[in-house]
Amino acid sequence: MKGLEELIADASVFAGLDSASLSLIAGCAGNEHVRAGTFLFQEGEQADRFYLIRHGAVSLEVHAPAAGSRVIETLGEGEVVGWSWLFKPFRWQFDARATAPTRLVAFDGACLRGKCDADHELGYQLMERFASAMLERLQATRLQLLDVYGNARASA
Amino acid sequence: MVPEPFEIVVKRRDTTDTWTFELEPRSGEPLQFAAGQFTMLSAGGAGEVPISISGDPDRPERLVHTVRAVGLATRAICDADPGRVLGVRGPFGTAWPVDEVRGMDVVIGAGGIGLAPLRPALMSLLARREGYGRLVLMYGGRSPDQLLYPDELADWADRGFEVLVTVDSAGPEWLGHVGVVTRLVRRAELDWTATAAMLCGPEVMMRFMVAALVDQGAQGENIYASMERNMQCGIGHCGHCQLGPTLVCRDGPVYCWSELAPWLAIREL
Ligand SMILES: Cc1cc2nc3c(=O)[nH]c(=O)nc-3n(C[C@H](O)[C@H](O)[C@H](O)COP(=O)(O)OP(=O)(O)OC[C@H]3O[C@@H](n4cnc5c(N)ncnc54)[C@H](O)[C@@H]3O)c2cc1C
Numbered sequence: 105m106k107g108l109e110e111l112i113a114d115a116s117v118f119a120g121l122d123s124a125s126l127s128l129i130a131g132c133a134g135n136e137h138v139r140a141g142t143f144l145f146q147e148g149e150q151a152d153r154f155y156l157i158r159h160g161a162v163s164l165e166v167h168a169p170a171a172g173s174r175v176i177e178t179l180g181e182g183e184v185v186g187w188s189w190l191f192k193p194f195r196w197q198f199d200a201r202a203t204a205p206t207r208l209v210a211f212d213g214a215c216l217r218g219k220c221d222a223d224h225e226l227g228y229q230l231m232e233r234f235a236s237a238m239l240e241r242l243q244a245t246r247l248q249l250l251d252v253y254g255n256a257r258a259s260a
Numbered sequence: 261m262v263p264e265p266f267e268i269v270v271k272r273r274d275t276t277d278t279w280t281f282e283l284e285p286r287s288g289e290p291l292q293f294a295a296g297q298f299t300m301l302s303a304g305g306a307g308e309v310p311i312s313i314s315g316d317p318d319r320p321e322r323l324v325h326t327v328r329a330v331g332l333a334t335r336a337i338c339d340a341d342p343g344r345v346l347g348v349r350g351p352f353g354t355a356w357p358v359d360e361v362r363g364m365d366v367v368i369g370a371g372g373i374g375l376a377p378l379r380p381a382l383m384s385l386l387a388r389r390e391g392y393g394r395l396v397l398m399y400g401g402r403s404p405d406q407l408l409y410p411d412e413l414a415d416w417a418d419r420g421f422e423v424l425v426t427v428d429s430a431g432p433e434w435l436g437h438v439g440v441v442t443r444l445v446r447r448a449e450l451d452w453t454a455t456a457a458m459l460c461g462p463e464v465m466m467r468f469m470v471a472a473l474v475d476q477g478a479q480g481e482n483i484y485a486s487m488e489r490n491m492q493c494g495i496g497h498c499g500h501c502q503l504g505p506t507l508v509c510r511d512g513p514v515y516c517w518s519e520l521a522p523w524l525a526i527r528e529l
């Protein structure tokens with residue numbers, strides 16, 4: 105079975121970090137296993153954790169009174185769930201729900217923020233990686249907002 | 261070129277605005293075609309429009325079209341019921357490179373109704389399954405109820421296609437992927453340098469998809485896309501369907517991406 109450091113090193117968001125950084129990050133992490141249907145977090149709650157999916161699937165959902173719950177994105181193996189732990193006010197904007205039995209690495213966000221404050225090189229390395237992952241998601245969201253399949257003119 | 265009469269023998273509703281038709285030629289002469297080609301289709305006097313053939317090239321006895329009602333001509337076609345006769349000219353245009361990509365892994369990237377023009381290629385690949393490496397369908401739709409051919413998706417998966425479906429938005433009962441189709445590219449682990457891709461969907465979706473494929477290491481000369489422009493004659497005479505120095509009805513609709521890219525970089529072409 106792989107140790108935490110190895111699991112973290114395999115994730116693309118942590119790719120290229122040296123072993124000292126990986127062991128600092130692993131010091132803030134632990135394994136978790138959740139059943140299908142479990143909420144990892146819900147909108148409005150304090151955002152003090154984030155997750156790396158080892159196996160399984162997680163959906164991000166918003167709840168609108170008239171429309172009910174809508175899934176806005178699903179995440180799978182090797183992907184990170186949650187950015188809100190990084191920035192004030194540290195509150196979740198969405199619900200995150202496991203849609204299958206899911207194994208995760210769970211990170212203590214406050215612990216990691218503390219290590220980044222103390223070691224700016226680690227902080228820079230992490231921010232660079234998280235910013236790049238967030239940019240990719242932002243671009244995907246923009247494409248989703250274009251509603252390309254709904255707009256007849258743009259359809260094939 | 262005069263339209264040939266074809267009778268509607270089967271009409272199936274796919275989604276709220278899309279129907280699949282099976283047509284038989286009044287002449288009894290099957291319309292042989294290659295995967296990727298289209299016909300000019302008309303119902304009464306409502307105008308003639310290019311519609312891709314979505315049936316099996318190995319079974320040309322019935323001409324199959326999947327049509328989305330967006331305007332005058334397509335609405336008139338979608339309103340027609342079994343027994344009605346439609347006008348058909350064709351087949352026209354270039355084909356998916358099903359033989360050329362033998363031995364490679366193949367990604368079929370479809371968005372919305374773009375799965376219809378790719379269906380003949382998919383069927384040909386499956387009929388010759390042993391000739392290819394991995395076969396992966398990446399199909400993006402607006403929502404689960406707007407997906408085409410849901411029963412066939414399961415059948416294709418049973419017969420050797422890796423079927424990855426994603427929608428832009430869904431209720432919590434949907435257990436599949438939600439997110440744009442480009443994200444499926446980033447998740448798939450393929451030997452991208454030896455992978456061919458065939459794409460059809462909204463142009464903006466294809467552009468993003470190509471960017472994701474190239475990022476992963478796919479080569480522009482192994483990427484093919486079916487392009488759409490308004491058409492009138494369908495036979496290279498009127499110039500309506502110009503794309504760069506080419507005519508989509510004659511030199512397309514299926515193009516190699518490395519050939520297309522310079523023209524698409526110029527807006528409004
Ligand atoms: C090679 C090729 C293959 C095609 N294959 C298919 C197919 O398999 N199935 C299918 O349903 N359609 C297909 N199309 C698109 C189809 O030809 C158009 O939807 C049709 O020409 C629209 O004509 P209309 O008279 O119904 O709409 P119009 O009255 O001309 O337009 C009405 C509305 O539809 C919009 N519109 C116009 N053209 C298009 C277009 N090309 N796509 C989407 N919206 C449009 C207009 O902006 C307007 O809002 C294909 C097009 C090409 C070039």
Ligand code: FES
Pocket residue numbers: 490491492493494495496497498499500501502507508509510
């Ligand atoms: S439709 Fe007339 S030239 Fe292409």
